Amino acid sequence: MTSTAGAPPTHNTPADLALGFLTGGVIGASLTAFIGGCVVGRAPLVLTGLVLPAVYGLVFFLATLPRRVREAAVAPxxxxxxxxxxxxxxxxxxxxxxxxxxxxxxxxxxxxxxxxxxxxxxxxxxxxxxxxxxxxxxxxxxxxxxxxxxxxxxxxxxxxxxxxxxxxxxxxxxSETPEGCSSGLLNLFGLLLGAAAVLLLFRADLFGSQGGDSGAPEPSVSSSSSTTTVTSSTVTVTSATGTVALGPGKSMLDEGELRAAVESLTQVAGRRQVLSVVVRDRLLTVVFSLTGGKRAGFDPRSLPYDRVPGLVEEAGTTVGAESPRSWQLTADGVTGSLTLMVVVTDGGSTGTLRADGRGKVLRKSGS
CATH class of the missing domain: 2.40.50 (OB fold (Dihydrolipoamide Acetyltransferase, E2P))
Structure with a gap:
């Protein structure tokens, strides 16, 4: 059987090169977004890294569906x-x-x-x-x-x-066309371009530009707790508790200090309900209510800030000292209604005072 050779068709078209470039871009963008989102803890970046390849695969499937249908209809x-x-x-x-x-x-x-x-x-x-x-x-x-x-x-x-x-x-x-240098370079260029696009679009999340512009120190976060230092105060938050420690020369009895400490804590931990609040001279400690739990709790911002110095001073009168050597205020909301308990000590004497959530004294005693 004699044969006449025909010109061999080519199947490495510009469309194949463009598809390789686009695929490289999607791979670079999705990997950069997913890894970057995991590192900085940004859910939008992680979702972008997961959704982008899925959307690209769906679009590719739908775009090539007519061609594959035509090819399947051609009898071999x-x-x-x-x-x-x-x-x-x-x-x-x-x-x-x-x-x-x-x-x-x-x-x-x-x-x-x-x-x-x-x-x-x-x-x-x-x-x-x-x-x-x-x-x-x-x-x-x-x-x-x-x-x-x-x-x-x-x-x-x-x-x-x-x-x-x-x-x-x-x-x-x-049947297996080896990829040339140009195809490999286009794929690599698409991958780098996709990664660069993600870094550019999400630079604020990835590099913390907002925190850098304000000049405020950024919190160092671990899997179990986060700590933020603001001027001379240190805020530490875990899943169950949060604390604010004042620097030297400051007291929670100073005007506006207790309110500022609670506000700084809610900025880091969010507006979570708490079970109890313990205030000492330079330390604020809160116990958070369980997420999704049915136990009672209260908003720490509802404390009668302006009444705290007066309550401590009045409790000090029970031990004969207007400025006691040490004091502690405990706000408890476990029972449902907010109650305040102030305990002061001075010279071996201890005084207690109980007040309601608005700071009204209910009873006091000293020993």
Whole structure:
């Protein structure tokens, strides 16, 4: 059977290069967003890293669906081919991947030469020796997807047994087109561009530009607690408690200090309900209510700040000292209604005072 070689079609088009560039960009952007979001603890970045490849995959599927439907509708063409060479390229199982160089000679189309890779059982490998005639199938518009038919129909099997197929001159098309330098560079450039886009769009979240512009020190956060130093105060928050420690020379009895301490705590911990608040001269400690729990709690900002210095002074009168050596105020909301308990000590004497949530004295005693 004589053959006339046709020009081998190319299947590495500019559209393939553009697709590789776009895929690289999506990979770079999604990885940068996901890793960066995990490092800085930003949920929007993490979601971007997860959603972006899913959206890209969905868009790609929908965009290529018409083409794949058209390709599936094209009936494959059957032809005879002669094996020019074969080479096993690896494999440790019963099916060995083999690279075939075939000269395909269709009856009503130009002949062509193609190089394919197909798995062949070790037992059947002897049937595919060089110069053997085989039956192949291929899509007419994509001849590089040629496949050897292992179980042809009796008619084609008989034709292959008696046919003489000439070799087709010229270069062979390859079913696995090696990516050139330009394709690799475009993929790399797309990946870098996608990563750079994420870094640019989310630079405030990733690099903390807002905190840097204000000049305020940023909190150091760990998995169990966070600590923020603001001027001479230190705010520490865990899942169960929060504390504010004043610097030297300051007291919670100073005007506005207790209110400022509570506000700084709520800025770090959020507006969470608390079960109790303990105030000492330079230390504020709160116990948070369990998230989603049904236990009673109160807003620490509802404390009667302006009444605290007066309550401490009045409790000190029970031990004969207007300015006691040490004092502690406990605000308790576990029972449902907010109550205040002030305990003062001075010179071995202890005085107590109990007040309601508005700072009205209910009773006091000293010993």
């Amino acid at each position: 063409r059957t032809a005879l081919a002669v094996i020019e060479s074969r080479e096993a390229v690896g494999g440790e199982t019963s099916d060995v991947p083999v690279r075939f160089d075939l000269s395909v000679v269709p009856e009503d189309a130009p002949a062509f030469r193609v190089e394919i890779r197909q798995d062949v059982n070790v037992v059947e490998l002897a049937d595919y020796r060089p110069r053997a005639v085989v039956v192949v199938e291929y899509p007419p518009d994509r001849p590089w997807k040629t496949r050897i038919v292992k179980r042809p129909t009796p008619e084609w099997e008989e034709r292959a047994a008696v046919a003489q197929v000439d070799s087709v001159p010229g270069p062979a098309m390859k």
